[in-house]
Amino acid sequence: MSDAKTLLDLSAVDLLLMRIKKQLEDLPQRAQLLALRTKRAEIDAKAQQVEQMRKECEQTIAKLQDEETMLKAKNAEVQNQVDSTNNYKEVAALTKEIEGFAKRLEKIEFETLKLLERTDKIAAVEQQVATAQARLSKQDTDLHESFQLQAGTLKKEELKAVQAREQFLADLPNDLAARYEKAREAKGGFGAAHVEGSHCSGCRVAFTEGQIAKFREIQEAGDKVSECPYCHRLLVVEL
Numbered sequence: 001m002s003d004a005k006t007l008l009d010l011s012a013v014d015l016l017l018m019r020i021k022k023q024l025e026d027l028p029q030r031a032q033l034l035a036l037r038t039k040r041a042e043i044d045a046k047a048q049q050v051e052q053m054r055k056e057c058e059q060t061i062a063k064l065q066d067e068e069t070m071l072k073a074k075n076a077e078v079q080n081q082v083d084s085t086n087n088y089k090e091v092a093a094l095t096k097e098i099e100g101f102a103k104r105l106e107k108i109e110f111e112t113l114k115l116l117e118r119t120d121k122i123a124a125v126e127q128q129v130a131t132a133q134a135r136l137s138k139q140d141t142d143l144h145e146s147f148q149l150q151a152g153t154l155k156k157e158e159l160k161a162v163q164a165r166e167q168f169l170a171d172l173p174n175d176l177a178a179r180y181e182k183a184r185e186a187k188g189g190f191g192a193a194h195v196e197g198s199h200c201s202g203c204r205v206a207f208t209e210g211q212i213a214k215f216r217e218i219q220e221a222g223d224k225v226s227e228c229p230y231c232h233r234l235l236v237v238e239l
């Protein structure tokens with residue numbers, strides 16, 4: 001009976017579909033892309049942090065420069081006052097003030113230098129971070145491409161298998177096709193098995209000689225197909 005062969009072909013295609021589905025789920029690029037995204041998020045956070053540090057440095061430098069400009073202007077003003085007075089006490093007070101400006105200006109210069117050095121170091125780190133970001137982007141693109149390629153191949157195989165199973169189902173009498181689908185849905189995966197040695201190829205449970213003889217009898221009687229009493233898949237004895 002050719003329905004028996006069709007049932008086993010259909011079952012084989014469904015087994016293949018399960019394998020393809022599993023292969024699609026297990027493509028290593030999925031986990032790799034996920035790991036890459038985590039790394040990428042870490043690097044992006046680092047980039048933001050470093051940028052923030054640089055901005056703070058730049059703002060502090062700008063503030064110091066403003067203060068320097070202001071102090072120099074004041075200094076010039078006080079210098080003018082010194083030039084325009086002969087009052088000893090007044091000159092002494094103004095000179096003290098000028099000394100104060102000089103001290104503060106010196107401190108500003110020192111702090112600015114330190115901040116500039118720090119900005120240089122931050123810029124170096126920013127460069128490293130940017131390089132790492134570019135490298136991760138490239139890896140992401142490459143992984144995506146290889147994923148698309150492998151998944152595409154598997155999808156094509158899947159489509160072929162789906163078309164084949166539709167044809168096999170169409171080749172079967174309606175009631176048998178319905179029984180097969182019911183068994184497949186109940187088991188998840190494939191709905192027909194055969195007697196392999198003395199076992200069911202689907203669930204591996206052993207049959208007695210008597211059971212096998214009975215299955216054979218039913219099958220040889222014509223349009224009937226037995227089912228495994230254990231896994232309830234349609235059971236083909238021999239082709």
Ligand SMILES: [Zn+2]
Pocket residue numbers: 193200201202203204205228229230231232233
């Ligand atoms: Zn079975």
